[in-house]
């Protein structure tokens with residue numbers, strides 16, 4: 001089982017990531033592409049095991065806004081680490097739709113993005129590259145303050161300055 | 163000027179530590195080139211043709227003498243003893259060592275400076291008028307708003323990986339000296355019927371390959387909503403801007419594709435949702451914060467001066483001293499405080515790359531600022547330095563000292579005050595050199611009587627179509643092009659970066675380097691023959707059109 005970072009800790013990952021061509025297994029917690037969710041929603045809800053949806057860069061969070069209660073976790077895929085769309089997706093899930101479950105970044109991400117990603121509401125990180133996750137966890141806390149409001153702070157710094 | 167409190171200082175200090183760690187991991191082979199690229203760019207570090215280049219932020223162009231001395235020291239210790247002022251009010255070091263960049267950043271942090279987000283696909287330094295706070299035609303000082311935007315944009319978690327770079331300019335006066343209509347977001351300070359200051363918001367301006375003048379999307383935005391509205395614009399751009407083709411990735415392309423009306427609606431709808439979700443209005447700027455930042459930009463203790471008497475004394479001095487009179491007429495302007503002037507130190511003497519200054523000159527500039535302008539100075543997007551708040555009775559002394567250090571060339575606003583990008587001498591993207599062209603033009607037009615007779619004339623040179631030298635908005639623009647491996651130059655005329663912004667039009671086939679100066683001379687001949695009294699080059703062009711210029715330049719070629 002591959003490891004991931006979850007809330008700053010290295011844990012074993014039990015989620016199975018499916019592509020849109022994979023058959024849906026009867027059991028186990030699975031992550032499916034948005035297209036699979038749209039096409040097989042009833043099947044996915046009827047089976048045993050939890051379901052999570054994978055949003056690609058161009059997928060709009062608005063399309064799953066009414067379904068969020070079904071997902072204990074939402075995965076956001078980065079095809080390239082410089083594709084910043086997933087940052088907006090995560091922040092919208094937290095701020096606009098008040099999503100409380102885990103938000104996981106999957107794919108080409110780098111540890112130097114973790115601080116900003118955490119601020120946007122990501123709680124889990126699954127790297128496509130083999131990296132030292134314990135060391136990477138240090139990057140979650142490189143700054144002790146932030147100017148802006150985000151998923152982690154409702155008040156911008158200017159309301160907290162003293 | 164704005165001074166850091168413990169929060170601001172902590173953030174830049176932590177940034178230095180972060181980049182030190184990243185640089186070490188890169189040197190240890192733990193970060194690939196591809197992955198290190200945005201990390202170093204967002205700390206100002208490019209890899210150029212000859213060496214790395216470090217771009218240091220000068221927020222909205224404002225510097226203290228202490229900071230300038232530090233820059234001099236840095237350029238001596240870590241570089242070749244000179245710095246380059248850019249067209250975005252920043253400075254560049256052309257020869258730093260990658261290994262030493264964290265130390266340079268630490269030195270900068272010790273004087274409340276940084277290189278954060280001076281490059282890369284993120285929100286860049288916010289720019290404004292070099293005469294902010296003293297301009298006669300000012301509606302309100304734009305600098306507090308620039309600082310508020312600086313803080314909001316610094317490490318903004320959502321917008322660190324935009325489709326492309328993103329530039330914001332704020333204009334606080336009647337006349338535009340910030341070229342705000344040529345920015346991704348242009349903000350014009352305006353007053354409503356009740357006398358309250360708010361913002362007229364424009365989006366989608368920019369130079370580069372596809373030059374566009376920005377479109378208005380909101381005529382009056384109340385102060386407290388500035389940051390939430392900027393969030394809305396950036397979010398729409400971050401989500402829907404083109405990420406497949408870097409030449410189509412600027413916000414101007416999205417605005418054009420959707421039309422400004424549709425873009426404005428999308429922003430409005432996003433913004434309404436942001437506000438609706440923020441029930442307690444926590445994202446709104448507070449009056450307390452606006453006041454806190456404004457009080458950093460309080461005016462110095464001006465003396466009460468008899469304006470008429472000061473002017474009379476100056477006139478008397480100028481009468482006996484033609485060089486001083488020339489400098490007064492080109493490099494000095496009145497400011498709104500009576501008895502005081504704003505002085506432009508020219509960084510464009512012939513023979514020096516426009517915007518380059520040595521460490522010694524930087525120290526002299528710092529001394530002049532301490533002696534004459536309350537220890538503050540401003541960089542300009544025309545690549546010069548402004549000392550504001552100079553007592554008129556001090557101008558003669560200031561002139562003599564500046565002249566001794568090569569900082570008093572009386573050419574501001576003339577054909578010799580060329581805006582010029584680093585071009586092929588330094589920049590790996592260049593099609594052609596730009597600095598030697600600037601120099602050839604300055605050498606050709608050395609006769610000051612002729613230059614003054616030409617009056618206000620903006621000549622801008624870029625070494626390629628990325629347009630760092632703003633050639634599209636020069637009255638005369640020169641663009642380096644590549645013709646089968648040779649360096650050629652396309653001439654454009656009729657551009658303007660003022661509020662009546664206009665993009666220059668191509669004159670005709672490009673010219674070889676040798677033919678450029680002659681071509682410019684012919685353009686000027688046509689102007690002199692056709693101008694009406696008091697008419698500038700630009701105005702004559704607008705009246706008589708392109709043909710006469712074109713015919714003259716290409717006469718013997720046809």
Ligand code: SF4
Nearest residue numbers: 583589592625626630
């Ligand atoms: S305009 Fe081109 S040549 Fe000049 S600095 Fe910009 S990228 Fe380089």
